[in-house]
Amino acid sequence: MRAALLCSAAGSLLLSTLTAAPATEDRTGAAEMRGTAVAAARAKAAGVDFGPCPDAQDLPGRMQCGTVSVPLDYARPDGKRIELSVSRARATRKDPRRGAHTVPRQGALLYSPGGPGATGLYFPLIGLLPEWKRIAAAYDLVGYAPRGVGRSAPLSCTDPKRFFNGPSPAPTHPSEAYKRERVAQAKAYARGCAERAGDALRHYHSLNNARDLDVVRAALGEERLTFMGSSYGTYPAALYATLFPAHVRRMVFDSVVHPDPARIWYRNSLAQSPAFERRWADFRAWIARHDDVYGLGGTAWEVLRGYERASAKLAAEPAGGKVGPGQLQGAFLQAGYYDDQWPHRAHALSAYLKGDAKPLVEQMEQHPEAAVEAENSRAVYVAVECNDAPWPTDFRVWDRDNTRLARVAPFETWHNVWTNLPCAYWRVPRQRPLDVAAGPGELPPTLILAAERDAATPYEGALELHDRLAGSVLVTERDAGTHGLAGGPNACVNGHMEAYLLQGRLPGRHAECAPHAEPKPTAPGSRAVGRSR
The missing domain is CATH 3.40.50.1820 (Alpha/Beta hydrolase fold, catalytic domain)
Structure with missing residues (x-):
């Protein structure tokens, strides 16, 4: 309950700081409702001309596209x-x-x-x-x-060739200099979205x-x-x-x-950080229960120390020249979503701390061929969340709320800030949430x-x-x-x-x-198999 109360308090602090940006529609959206009816009538008459999918060679024949x-x-x-x-x-x-x-x-x-x-x-x-x-x-x-x-109608906010920029840091308590660097990056990203999409961006x-x-x-x-x-x-x-x-x-x-x-979306973003902290603790406790397999310690605290040692080591020398603390944190953040990822993430961490970086690099390396899709996904994420509602426009608000939050939920807090910070500098009028x-x-x-x-x-x-x-x-x-x-x-x-x-x-x-069964640990050298998502 402490984390929930913290988010509630943080949310109440920021309400007065959210800029009431101009709405692009009235509360009923009457013009848009009429437009939807017109578009739906046209679509009903036209239907969908389903046929082979553009990448049909990779798909079962039953699936069609239009x-x-x-x-x-x-x-x-x-x-x-x-x-x-x-x-x-x-x-x-x-x-x-x-x-x-x-x-x-x-x-x-x-x-x-x-x-x-x-x-x-x-x-x-x-x-x-x-x-x-x-x-x-x-x-x-x-x-x-x-x-x-x-x-x-794909969106893009930056050159995909520059989207994956190699090993990255992941400070849980960033310096003032690092914050200034990330603010500059957020401003540039918001500017790139506006320049590349033009007036269409607001829709x-x-x-x-x-x-x-x-x-x-x-x-x-x-x-x-x-x-x-x-x-x-x-x-x-x-x-x-x-x-x-x-x-x-x-x-x-x-x-x-x-x-x-x-x-x-700002208060929902704040609420995620303590929730991920709880889930990160669940994951570490699971690893600790299987210390006989992973050798990362018999308590969640010992597992955390091992993770922090790995992060510091990657900061000094990225694994394979490609995986830094940011990639490590991103991979373990994904494990907070899906517990079927726990066995192979734990195996990679264990192997790395024992001198074998190969599993870590295989799991966490960013692949250039995926950059176009990843950049597009990121652009849509930012555009939709920034357009949906007012956000604080003063970084001091973000800094205050998340510095407090990081004291009890350090694992994801600042990662979430950098993900959403372009919304502080967004150049498009915001919607008012329904x-x-x-x-x-x-x-x-x-x-x-x-x-x-x-x-x-x-x-x-x-x-x-x-x-x-x-x-x-x-x-x-x-x-x-x-x-x-x-x-x-x-x-x-x-x-x-x-x-x-x-x-x-x-x-x-x-x-x-009742809860589903926990994943089974995977011994080093074997392969964990989980549900694909």
Whole structure:
């Protein structure tokens, strides 16, 4: 509770410092709602011309791709349009539990990915996994790349060739000189976004992502949408539920962004740091329980000392000339999302401290061929979060709040600052976050999935959305922290999701599932196998 209270206090301190930037629409967004209706009618008439995917040689034949045209600016639906990439795998109609028995098709299940900046184009391939086969039998699985991502009118803020710049530091208590350097970089990045995207930049935000979903719904020929949002994708989903409740059939929110307008996005960023600190402690405790495998110490404190020794050693001499403290911290931050990464991350740290840097370099090296996709994802992340809401424009506010926070949550705090700091110097007018809500009878019953120790989207967000959407049901995985529960290793969670999507059946207002099994340690020399994400 101490961390939660700290974030609450920090949030109250900054409220008076947030600049009330001009809104780009009125509170109802009347012009944009009319524009969405116009765009949806056009999309319904046009449909989607599905065919081979651009990279079809690498994809199973069942998946097809197409495009949907949406307005860049919904207030001007007859103005410039952009194309969103959409993918689909048709319902198999084959019940995996009953052989040749066919099941009725229930329509399209549209997926909104995380990030912001991630693509959902490969979502239909999830139907190949055993955990998804019953859902894939009943639904066309549909994914898309949100505006700005991949081929969907891609954004860029800097030259991708300069995006991966080699080994980087990761100070948990940065010097004043280092802070000045990062402020300069944030200003340059914000300037690059404005210069490379021009006036179009202001139209990349979560409200437009929600409107885009309604146009995609219409293009698919669905009067009411069955929808799944994961991580960041739960936020445009919540906006959609508020803006278009009559267009919802069923909706799953998996790992929920806290939707309170006052928390979008600066206060949500603050809340992540203590949550990641807890999850980092969980990871270290797991390593300590398997000291016989990794030899990193029998307590979480000893494991931390080993991690800090590795970070200091990498600062003095990057592994392979490529992996520094920043890459190490980034890799272990990813392990805070997914516990199936714990075995091979622990093995890499153990091997490095024993003189073998190869596993560390293999896992944490930045590959130049991935730079274009990584830079695009970063650009969309920054643009959407900066456009969505006011941010503090004085670095002294960031410095004050995060210096305090880093005293109790040093692992992720400053990393989060540098990730979001371009928003302090953003050159585009901000949106005003919508007050997410649905009263009794306004929205069909919805399903919320959340892990109690999730770091990326802390559990309080699920509780908040549950309160805001009347008729919603919350399923909690207790004492677990994996980010993204749908179709994962917890059969209890998957059972509730299947019952809802296939039968419209929900448990009581709040159901609980025991945690999934912890990952098994991997002995040095073997290979850890986890779920891909």
